[in-house]
Amino acid sequence: MRDLSSPIERGVKCSKCERGAVARVKYAKLNLCEDHFKEYVEKRFVEFLEKRKVLEGVRKVVVAVSGGKDSLSLLHMLAKYKDKLGLEEIYGIHIDLGLGASSEEAREVVLENCEKLGVKCLVLDLRSLIGYSLAELSAISRRPPCSVCGTVKRYLANLVAVELGADAIAFGHHLDDILKYAIKDLLVEGRADMIKLSPVSEGIRGLLASKIKPLYEIYESDLELYARHAGIRTVKSSCPFKYEDFITRSIREMLDKIELEAPGFKLGLIRRLTTSWREGPPAGVASCKYCGMPSSGEVCSFCKITARAVGKPLGPEARAKVRELVGAFAARGSA
Ligand code: SF4
Ligand code: ZN
Ligand code: ZN
Numbered sequence: 001m002r003d004l005s006s007p008i009e010r011g012v013k014c015s016k017c018e019r020g021a022v023a024r025v026k027y028a029k030l031n032l033c034e035d036h037f038k039e040y041v042e043k044r045f046v047e048f049l050e051k052r053k054v055l056e057g058v059r060k061v062v063v064a065v066s067g068g069k070d071s072l073s074l075l076h077m078l079a080k081y082k083d084k085l086g087l088e089e090i091y092g093i094h095i096d097l098g099l100g101a102s103s104e105e106a107r108e109v110v111l112e113n114c115e116k117l118g119v120k121c122l123v124l125d126l127r128s129l130i131g132y133s134l135a136e137l138s139a140i141s142r143r144p145p146c147s148v149c150g151t152v153k154r155y156l157a158n159l160v161a162v163e164l165g166a167d168a169i170a171f172g173h174h175l176d177d178i179l180k181y182a183i184k185d186l187l188v189e190g191r192a193d194m195i196k197l198s199p200v201s202e203g204i205r206g207l208l209a210s211k212i213k214p215l216y217e218i219y220e221s222d223l224e225l226y227a228r229h230a231g232i233r234t235v236k237s238s239c240p241f242k243y244e245d246f247i248t249r250s251i252r253e254m255l256d257k258i259e260l261e262a263p264g265f266k267l268g269l270i271r272r273l274t275t276s277w278r279e280g281p282p283a284g285v286a287s288c289k290y291c292g293m294p295s296s297g298e299v300c301s302f303c304k305i306t307a308r309a310v311g312k313p314l315g316p317e318a319r320a321k322v323r324e325l326v327g328a329f330a331a332r333g334s335a
Pocket of ligand 3: 288289290291292293299300301302303304313315316
């Protein structure tokens with residue numbers, strides 16, 4: 001636990017009732033018991049979505065679930081407030097990257113949570129879809145695993161959302177991650193206009209699903225405590241490729257240090273940096289000449305990576321299989 005909402009020493013009372021506090025929420029100057037802490041996080045979550053109209057026009061949402069505390073807390077809160085938020089259908093999508101024990105655990109944890117919540121979940125197995133695990137695809141394409149992973153996950157999540165006719169894909173990115181990567185972009189690219197933050201990126205119907213970030217103003221430390229106190233089972237093992245480079249770590253540590261001295265700093269900063277609460281569809285989106293999915297040039301990143309790795313673009317194959325799986329999933333309710 002790094003900063004804000006930290007577990008608290010025994011004997012401190014909740015600011016809202018007589019029970020013992022389990023968390024100190026420094027930026028709100030509150031000590032909260034388990035129930036009041038969960039209620040507080042959920043209230044902030046719902047209020048943000050309503051105030052910023054994040055779910056405007058969204059009835060059917062696909063949640064990208066990895067098995068970690070962020071995406072699972074997101075799924076739990078969306079499921080709990082489904083009616084209040086005007087959602088009609090929530091689907092989970094999980095991508096099994098074929099990374100041995102960590103992938104097996106993630107799949108099991110995701111399915112268990114979805115079943116508990118009554119959320120239909122579609123698991124896509126990368127090996128069954130294209131014949132390669134993430135590690136194999138990364139090695140033969142000679143591209144860093146996390147970069148290949150990002151491309152694969154974005155591509156497949158979009159495919160599923162488009163095939164399901166969903167209004168948006170929800171991602172579990174929280175305040176700390178969003179800020180950290182925005183500042184990294186600025187430092188590495190050296191352009192102030194690299195920071196373009198928004199919790200909603202509109203899509204293009206039938207091609208590119210809208211992307212939403214409902215945890216945009218939720219601190220990572222709040223999510224860690226929330227998942228624990230809400231009894232959410234999350235993955236214990238981590239991805240074998242998990243790695244934080246020096247620049248990212250330095251930015252995280254700097255932001256944490258400032259937050260420690262000035263609680264609420266990160267929240268204020270993300271609000272100041274947000275250029276729009278709803279970004280329009282990206283300009284210049286074309287259709288990949290192989291698979292027909294969104295692309296900034298003639299060929300989409302997924303087809304490029306797979307063509308580089310195996311000599312032919314695997315987008316068309318993956319798309320046909322996903323279409324089949326989604327059809328069966330929609331008819332059956334789970335896959
Ligand atoms: Fe993907 Fe693992 Fe990298 Fe995360 S750490 S982006 S799961 S390869
Ligand atoms: Zn209380
Ligand atoms: Zn393609």
